[in-house]
Amino acid sequence: MKALAMTTLDAVGDLRLTGLTKRFGSFTAVDNLDLTIPQGSFFALLGASGCGKTTTLRMVSGLEDPTAGRIYIGDTEVTSTKPYKRPVNTVFQNYALFPHLNIYDNVAFGLRRRGVKDVKKQVEDMLALVELGHLAKRKPSQLSGGQQQRVAVGRALINQPQVLLLDEPLGALDLKLRRQMQIELKRIQVEVGLTFVHVTHDQEEAMTMADTIAVMNAGRIEQLGSPEELYENPATTFVANFLGQSNLVVGTTVAKGDVIAVEAHGHRLTLPGARCQAPSDAVIVGVRPEKVSLLPADAETPSDQNVLTGGVVTDASFIGVSTQYLVKMPWGQELSVFEQNMGKEIFRPGSAVSLTWDPSQTFGLDGRQDIEAGADIDDEAAK
Template sequence: MGDPAPHLDTAGLTLRGLTKRFGTHLAVDGIDLALSEGEFFCLLGPSGCGKSTLLRMIAGFEPPSAGTIRLGGQDITGLPPHRRPVNMMFQSYALFPHMSVAANIGYGLKGRPRAEAAARVDGLLRLVRLDGLGDRRPETLSGGQRQRVALARALAREPGLLLLDEPLGALDRGLREETQGELRAVQRRLRTGFVVVTHDPEEAMMLADRIGVMERGRLVQVGPPAELYRRPASRYVAGLLGDVNLIPGRLGPASPDGTRAVVTVHGTVRATDGGSSPAEGAEVVVAVRPESVRLGAEGLPATVLDATFLGDRVRRGLRLPDGSALRASAPPGDGPEPGAATRLSFAPADAVILPA
C-alpha cells in the first residue's frame, strides 16, 4: 500500500507560479494563490480554461511544469497522490457497483481496526444523511444520494483538503440546487478546506467563501462572490458572473466622491472606477446589472421593447436611440409597458467603469 500520507499542519494551501504545459499548449499559466484553513473556494470558468488541470496538479495526478504547491507550509509538489493529505472527488463518483454503500465509504479505510473503521463509516453516513442505507447498493439510490456516498468516501480518510471536480454536474437542476445546500452544510460542519471546480456561476456564488475566475490558464480575479459580482475587474468577469449591461462612452473627470463621469452618446452618467484608472478621454464601458437599472423620468432616454414576467421579477428589454439594447429587472408592479418611452438611470455605486 506504500507509505501513509504525512501528518501535515494543513492550515492553508499556497500555490506559487504553478504552471502546466502540454507540448506547446500553456494550460495553466503561473498561478499564485493562497487559501486559508477551512475555506470553501471555487474555481470558475468555461471549459478549457485550465481549472481542472489546476485541480489535478494540487491532487498530484499531473506534475507541474513549474512552480510549487505548499500545504501547511510544507512543500508537497513532488509527493505522489497517496502521500498527500488531499483527496479528490470526481464528477462520475466512480462508486463500486458490487459493493454496499458502507463498503464504498469504507474502502479507503483498509488497514484500520475494524471497529474504528465501522464507527467512522457510521459517522459519515449520519453526516451525509444516509444513515440506515449502508447495506444498499449504489444502483438503488437516487442521483443525489450517490453524490453523498461519493462525498462520504472522499472524506473517510479525513483529508486536510478536499478537491471536487464538477461534483454536481450529473444532477438535474432541482436536485442540484438541493445538493448544493447539503454540500455547503457538510463543509461548514467539518471545516475541511474544499476546492470546487465549476462552470456554473450561480453554483460558485452559492457555495464559495471566495471565487477564483479563470481565463486561458490564468486567475484573472479572486474575491468573495458579492465583490466579484458588484465589482468585476473586466468585461469577461462581469459577463461570466451574470447578466450585465455594457454602456460605451468616454471617460470624463473624477468627482470628489470618487466616482467618474462617462460621456455617452445620449448623455453623461456617473459610475465607480473599476480600478484600471484609464486616462481622461479614454474609451470605456460602464457595467451595470439589470437589477440596478431604474426606469423613470430621469437619465438616458430609452424605449421599452418587451416585458417578461419571471415570477419574482419582471425583465424589460430597452432600446437606446442609437439602437443599442439594455435590460432592466425589477419586482412585479407598475412599470412602463412595451412601446412606451422612458428614461433609465442607476446609482454610481451600482455601476463600474471598465476598459473598453
C-alpha cells in the same frame, strides 16, 4: 454525533500554488499561477471549458505533473509526491462508487484498504454527517443522484484528507437536486472545517457555496474575491459579463474626484471614484440589470439618478418573480433590465422608455478592454 466524524483532523495550513504552469505542447493550459487557498475555506475555481481550472485541480491531486511551479500544503511541498501519498481526496461528477458494495462498505472502503480493523464508529459517524445512516445497507443503484454524491463525499472525507477537491461534483444532477446539494455540501464543509476546492463552470453554484471565488480565463486568474465583491465590483469586462450579466456602455471621463462623471452617447453618467478602475479617460460604465428601472419616455426623470433616454423595449419576458426586458438604445446597443413584479406596469415590446438607476450602483472599467469579453460563453460551451 455529526461533529465527531472529523475530530481527529489537525490544522495543516494553507494550500499554496507558486508559479504553477502546465503546457500541452504549444498550448498553455495554466499560466504561472500564484494562489493561496486559506485553510478551512470553501474555495471555487470558476471558469468556462479550457480556462485551466480542471488542469489546476489535477495538478494539486497529482494526476497531472506541472511543467513548472510548486504546490504546498502548509509547509510541505507535494509537487512531486505520488497521488496516493498526498493528503487530498477528489470527488468527481460521476460519483465512482462501487456498484457491488452497499453504502456502508463504500464509505468504509478507504479505511479497510489502509488496514483499519475497527471501522464501525467512523463509518457510522460519517454516514450521520452526510445524513445517510438509514440507507447504509442499500446499493448505489437504489439511491438518487444527490444521495450517491453524498456517499462519494463521505467516502472521501473518511480518509481524513487535508484538502477535498470537488471536480464539477453536481454537474450530473438536475436543477432541483443541484440546489439541494449546494446547501448540503456547504453544511458539511462548515461542520468538518476542511478546505474544499471546488471546480465549476456554474456561476450560481460558485456564488452559493464558496467563501472565495477565483474567476479563471485562459490559464490565469482574472479576479479573486468573495462572491459579493466579484459581483458588485468586477475588475474586468470578462468578470462583469461571465459572473451574471452586466450592461456595459462605452464612455469618456469628463470629471474626476470622489465622484467621476462620464460622457456616454450624449448622456452624463456619474459613479463613485472608488468604483472606477479605468486608468485613463477611456472608460466602460457598467451596471447590473436588476439595479435598473424603466420609466415611460414622457415621464419626469429623477435628478439624482443616472438616466439613459431614447430606449425602445424589444422584448419583455415575465418569469414570475421578475420581468426581464431588452431595451434597444439609439446607438444600437441592447441593454437588459430586470424588474421585480411588485404591481408596477409591465412595458410591452415597442414601448418608448428611459432607463434610470442609482449612481452608487455604477462601476467603471478600463475602456481599452473588449466590451464583449466573457459575454459569449454559455453554459453548454462551459461544460
